[in-house]
Amino acid sequence: MPPALLRATRLLAGLLAAWLLAAAWPAGAADALPGVQTVDAAVFDAPGRAPERVALPDTWAHRSVDRGTPGRYRFGFELAKVPQESLALTFTRLSSHHQVYVNDALVAGHAQGPRESNPGVPVPTLISVPPSFLRAGHNTVVVEVRYVMRAGLSQVNVGPMSALRQDHQRYLLSRVALPQALNLGAAALALFMMLIWWLRRSEVALGSFGALVLLGSVRNYSYFLDTAVTSARASDWIFYTANVASAVLLGVFAQAFAGVRWPRYTRALLAALVVLPALGAWAAWHGELQVVRGYTYPLMLAACMPVLWLCGRRAWSHGGWSAAGQALGIGAMLAAVGHDYAMQTANWLPITHGFWIPYVMPLTLGLFSLALLHRMVKAMGEVEALNTELEARVATRTRQLEQANAAKTRFLASASHDLRQPLVTIGLLVGLVKDSSESARMRQMMDRVDEAVGAMEGLLTGLLDLSQLDSGTVQAHRAAVRVADLFDAIELHEQPAAALKGLRLRLRPTPAVIESDPVMLDRIVRNLVSNAVKYTERGGVLVAARRRGDKVRIEIHDTGIGISEEHRQAVFQEFVQLDNPQRERSRGMGLGLAIVQRTAAMLGHEIGLRSQPGRGSCFWVEVPAAQRAPSAAPAQQPVPRLQGRRVLLVEDDPTVREAMVARLQSWGAQVYPCTSLADLRRWLAQAGDLRLDLLLSDYRLPDGDGLQVLAEVRARFGAVRALVVTGDTGPEELGRLHEAGVQVLHKPFRGDALLQALQA
Structure with a gap:
């Protein structure tokens, strides 16, 4: 304590002890005050009883007097002369129903009704006696009382009003x-x-x-x-x-x-x-x-x-x-x-x-x-101590989570980079074999290999997308977007998959215009539509847009398996698939909804889900309505392949380098391969007056990185168009590439993606 x-x-x-003693101590007499007399005896009489002299204080119960009968006390006091001021009579206990006579004159008391007071309650009382009621010598006092309980009378103090009033007030203060x-x-x-x-x-x-x-x-x-x-x-x-x-x-x-x-x-x-x-x-x-x-x-x-x-x-x-x-x-x-x-x-x-x-x-x-x-x-x-301890635990746990997250990021970066290198080689070589093969059986086998490589690429691409969203390297570029254009692009991409399963994919026409990042919004809606097609076996998928105030809600309805209440939060987590225990590649890797949620959070768009197991689901995303329509996009002109282009390739992995050289040459490019930053410097020293059209460099090199390659090449040839390929997913590396403003192609990639990036 x-x-x-x-x-x-x-x-x-x-x-507590002091008040017990004080309350138990009987009230003392006031005869110590100057001019004050204490009356400690009186003659008592009551109906049916002979007068008797009693000591004060008098308690009727001790003398077997019925408390319900009226009683009368008679006593006297002496005065040498009639005082100039009023005289006072003080009682520590006097019935509230009383009449007091001094020299046969009523000086206090009156008959009281039962609802006006508690008749017969003994209370401290002070009675003033005017000088006109007094006389020199012996004065007689008669006190008539009536009680209902605790009948009796205390000692009486008689003295000047100036002497007894203050004493009586002190008594009232302490006892009342x-x-x-x-x-x-x-x-x-x-x-x-x-x-x-x-x-x-x-x-x-x-x-x-x-x-x-x-x-x-x-x-x-x-x-x-x-x-x-x-x-x-x-x-x-x-x-x-x-x-x-x-x-x-x-x-x-x-x-x-x-x-x-x-x-x-x-x-x-x-x-x-x-x-x-x-x-x-x-x-x-x-x-x-x-x-x-x-x-x-x-x-x-x-x-x-x-x-x-x-x-x-x-x-x-x-x-x-x-x-x-x-x-x-x-x-x-x-x-x-x-x-x-x-x-x-x-x-x-x-x-x-x-x-x-x-x-x-x-x-x-x-x-x-x-x-x-x-x-x-x-x-x-205890709460403060627990708060302090909790804050310390939270800080410790936060540091541990940050360290674990950093370790996870490093692991994913290293693992995905090491996995991407052979996937790039396989993808390029598979495309090259398919283009050069004349055997139908060989092309069919290459298609199966291509599907397997595509599944791996999808997984690594999903991990890369999550890493980019977590690292903050992705920036939203908002613009006015026609929902109809968005729906047309999604229908073109998803309609074959729906038709293959016998599903009806409908995208309801709409004139709505919204404000968002077109690429990120396309990724969100495309993921939701793709999921709906994958998890719907009969019926169809409906995509519609509804105006809700100053927002437009894009809804994706399906007639699939539905999602129970307890799983509606879990489906937005990584690698969660509710109806794919065999982990079939055709149903994805469980990263789509995690990417959807994080992309929507970055854009500030609200996403939601309504579902009934066995009846289907409805995923929706709410996007702000645009104030103006988007400007018409310029017509796309076909871009020729790389015929006659001089391409400088810097890649340290020999298998990837050989595959990329072969692919670039198949597109008509003239390729100058280098294995490292040192090898590049030697090549630059011997390049002479060669004109360079494109630079294609891996980001991670044994003696440097792609940004250093870009700096040295541009120092030699000027503003050469460049493309950096990388398999890294770490936030720091992605942040450096983003800040440099260089075009990036993430591994693994197919030949078509490489060609498109080089032509851009």
Whole structure:
């Protein structure tokens, strides 16, 4: 426990003990004040009783006087002369229903109706006696009282008003105003506890104790009121019911506080909460509630005894000042309840004794508040520590993920580069063999080889696309795009595959114009349409565009297998294919939707999916509508092949170099092959006045890279058109090529792609 909270707990425990002693200490006489006399004896008479001299304070229950009968006290005091200021009579306990006569003249009191006050409630009272009512020598005072409970009279102080008023106000402050203020504050804090319980229902101990304190605080505050809002019988029943409910809440709290459950004890408490208020209502109606109190209050006190054991058990098991202070507070509350029962109900104590529970309950609540504050401070500290630990773990995990991602990128770059080199050779040689072969059987075999190479190229191309998207080297170039042109290109590419499967591919005509990167958007929609064709066995695929406000939604509907709810997020991950356990190459490699999602995210386009298993799916992408139509594209002119072109080739891999030389020569080019940067420099030194048309260089060389080759060739021949081929997928390498602005062809590639790039 923090030192500050420990000191506060000790302070409250000390205040609790001090208030117990102060409340138990009888009120002292004020005869120490100058000119003040203390009357400690009087003659008492009541109907049916002979007058008798009694000592003050006088408690009727100790003399077997019926509290329901009116009583009269007679006493006197001496004055040397009539004072110039008013005289004061102060009573620490006088019935609120009283009449006071001085020398046979009524100076205070009046008959009060049952709804105007609580008749017979003993309260501190100050009575002013004007000088005109006094005389020199002996003065006689008669006090007529009527009680409903705690009948009697305290000592009487007689003296100047200036001397007794301040003393009386101090008494009211400590015995009336202070407990009222304490209980108002306790009620507010109890409401706060109940609010915590409302928000966190597991805090049963906190909620039940808050309800107990709230109920007790309202009851304690009303102890010091001499004005009632209901009749005396109704007030008595309300107080009785409040005490029963307090006992029940105390039992519920003790079980929650100790962390135990006693079902039989709980059932007995709940039965008492139902039966005793009903019994009290009947008794109050017949004027017998005091008798019922005499029997039921001891039973309720006995029912509260297990609370001491439960709280002590909690303090013993948890240890520390906090648990001990809370257990001490509960014990003090039970002691105060016992004292107040002995004083008010059993009438075992003198009338001058006051209530203890209005002092003890707020202080006990203070101990629980400190414990709650300690829990909150401790919880906040634990949260801060957990946050710090979590941040450290997140930072560590982030570094590990970054390292793993970098390692993965390096691995993919190296692996794909090493795989691309033989694929380039195979692709070029397969194309060369197909072009030169005259045997139908040989061309058929080459077609199968070409399909296998195409599958590998598709996988590596997908990995390259993902690497480019992750590295940030791909930049979007937005322009106005006619959706009809996009649909025409996709239909031209995908219609043969749909027809081969007997599917109907429909692209609904639309005049919509959108704003996006034409190449990237084509990749998105083409991937979605291709997937729809691959995973649809009967029916067809419909591609349509719908205007939605300032956006156009392109939808791809199919009648395929559909996607269940639990798999709709997974399909956008890499290498996920739901209906291809055999990993058939004809259905792709599971990279298309991952590329679609990342490309759409880069463009800021929203993608979505609706699907019903067995009925089909609908993938869609929302694209902003364009403000203007695109300008007409210039007509494409056919580009001749490389007949007569002088091409400088720099490639370190001998098989790739030989295949590319053969392919370039088959297109009519004159090729000058080099194996490295050093070999290039030797060739440049011997080139003389040779004119160079094209530069074709691999990016990764044993003694340099393609950008160095480009720099040296342009330094020698000027602005030569150049094409760099690469199999690297690393973000750094792709970033360098992008920043250099050089045309790039990614491995693996087919002969047609190489020719198209060289002709561009």
